[in-house]
Amino acid sequence: MSSPRATRALLLLLLGLICLVGCTSGQPPGAAPRTGPTASAPSAAAARPQAKLRPPVGDIGDEFTLLVDGASCPSGAGLTVVWDTLGPIARIDRVIEPGTTYLTVIAAPKDAYGSHPVGIRCGDDEAELASTRYQLTNAPTVTVYPSSALPGDDVIISVSGFSCANDVNFPARVHASIAGTGRDDHAPTIPGDIKPGRHQVFASCIWPVRNPPQVTGAFWVPGITRLSPDGGSGGTAVLITGAGFDCARVDIDLEGTPLGTAEVPPDRARTGAFSTRVTIPADTRRGRYLIGASCPGAVRPTVPFIVDNTFVPPSYAAAQDDRNARSERNVRVALGAGALLLLVLTVAALLARRAARRRSRRPGLEIRPDLGEPRVQGREAEERP
Known part of the structure; x- marks a missing residue:
């Protein structure tokens, strides 16, 4: 059991602690926190512009x-x-x-x-x-004039919308070249060994390289890639294939004479390829001709076709065969008639010879081949005066 003195000391200590806390906060113990003008609030952060x-x-x-x-x-x-x-x-x-x-x-x-x-x-x-x-949105463009050309033709590469920076060592200009050549030329000649099809043209600022990035354009080189056969007579059916035609329908001709049209399928529009069959006119004379293919109003590539003889139309051939058959029948009839006539003559000759032999066997008569009077021999000769 604790002494009264110790208990009083403990109570005084607790009261001192309570008083210390209450005096520091400025509020009675257990009171709610004070609010009002004296209370501090955090300032809102300034909003970014x-x-x-x-x-x-x-x-x-x-x-x-x-x-x-x-x-x-x-x-x-x-x-x-x-x-x-x-x-x-x-x-x-x-x-x-x-x-x-x-x-x-x-x-x-x-x-x-x-x-x-x-x-x-x-x-x-x-x-x-x-x-x-x-x-x-001013995207740079690259355009080739004309848009369709043949090997050896001159074209112009036109660029627009480029913004190239000036530099002491790199003047403000655009590099342009046909794909595969690597030559910087704004007025190039289409290479002679270029293949038919769609070809790209590249253009970009010389400096800086990234401003703007490389831009591409395109042009077409049409051409006939296959002709089978490449020669024959009039009336021959010919298979023609081509590429590089920027249109849906390609006109086929023989020295300007229309032979037909070819369709470029939608799935081949990017290459402009087609395949079709045409027939050489039956009355085409012998010689060397050019078969051409072209889009309306565009360039016309050609390939040679050799006509080596005259074609005989089927109707004429049938009539000729009929005439030949009749001629053969006539020949056979003539031969038969000749053989029959020869047989008749042979039989007649044999009969005549047989009759002559019979006459020559009569007694007292001698038939001679000359035309004089027959000689009489024997008793008849003696009886004649």
Whole structure:
């Protein structure tokens, strides 16, 4: 059992601790926390400025509106618009709400097609307050004139929409070449050994290589790839195949005389290939001819075809066979008649000879071959005066 003195000391110690806590908080023990002007609250973090483009897509020279909300720059420092590859391109001069909202209208600069970051800065400060993106739709193009050419023809490679940077060592120009040749030439000659089909042309800025990336165009080299047979008589059926024809229907002709048309199937449209059969006119004379194939209004590749003899039409051949058969029958009839006549003559000669032999066997008569009077021998001769 503890002494009363120890108990009082313990109670005093507990009361002291309670008093110490209550005096420090300024509230009675167990009271609710104090609220009011004296209570401190954490400050909200400042929102990051927002930049918006309207519209966010356009071509070179198209105007777009740039709205910046929540931006704040030091006194006297305006907002600067920075294009990713070109640097500062404009300053925002219209303020809707000082220190918070800015508005300006900008023309899209000349640059490569694609998506470009647009940044917002305070004056010349390198720190970026906000950013957005603008999509340039001016895709560079490569066009070949004419679009269809034969080996040995001269063509022109035309490029547009390129934005090449100038440099001391690399002037602003576009490299263009036909696929497979590697030669930089904007007015090349189609190689003589090029195969019929669709061929690509490449173009890109010499410097910098990435601005813009390599762009491709295409042109067609039509040609007849197979002629079977490559010679024959009039009326011969010929198989013709070709490639490089940029049309749905290909006209086939023999020295300008139409032979028919060939269809380019949809699944072969990328190669312009076709296959068809035509017939050489029956009345075609002997000689060397050119079979051509062409799209309407385009170049006409040709291949030679040799006509070596005159074709006999089936109707004429049948009539000729009939005449030959009749001739053979007539010959057989004539031979039969001749044989029969010879037989009759032979029989007649034999009968005549037999009759002559019989007459020669009569007594007292001697038949001589001459035509004089017959001689009389024996008793008849003696009785004659």
